[in-house]
Amino acid sequence: MPDTENDPRRKVALFRYGVIAELLCLPAGSPERWAAMRAKAERTYAIPGSYRTRVAVETMRDWIAHYERGGFEALYPKIRADRGRTRHLPPAVAELLVGIKERQPHLSVREVILQARTSVPREVLLAPSSVNRLLHREGLMERADKQPEPKDRRRFAFNLASELWMSWERSQSESPRRTSPPTPLTWWCRWS
Secondary structure, eight states: OOOSSSOHHHHHHHHHHHHHHHHHHSOTTOHHHHHHHHHHHHSOOOOTTOSOOOOOHHHHHHHHHHHHHHOGGGGSOOOOTTTTSOSSSOHHHHHHHHHHHHHOTTOOHHHHHHHHTTTSOTTSOOOHHHHHHHHHHTTOSSOOTTSOOOOOOOSSOOSSTHHHHHHHHHHHHHSOOOSSOOOHHHHHHHHO
């Protein structure tokens, strides 16, 4: 049985019902109902799953109509019909992109797009973010366990804090000594 307490859709439906519950007791079309709806529209709310904080009068009217037609279940937000599918990429293009990445898993998203451009019409937009989401959803962007981690290419990376200092000291000891007296800055750098 699904966890109904933590279901985000149920939280939204409960919020909607909480907003319109007292409005349902008032007669439809009455001035009291309109005044109550306008007062509720002025308040701020913590709407579950949204950054918005206000509810419009028209939205409350829609919720009341949904509730009167279908009861509490009608207040649940609808599940998207295209959930899990790309909206901007045609299915044939999505299959082509997935096929390219499956054949050559080492390619980056941009390289996959460049290879697909030879077969895809110019009017089809291949946004890197859309292609990246598609490849992630298909599980093609994870690094295979067999592939070693790429070599660290940072130039000045040291395991210990003193390695940089020691390498500087080593280069100073191998170089000829200066004949001029040290300045305060070089004195501080050598002994700090």
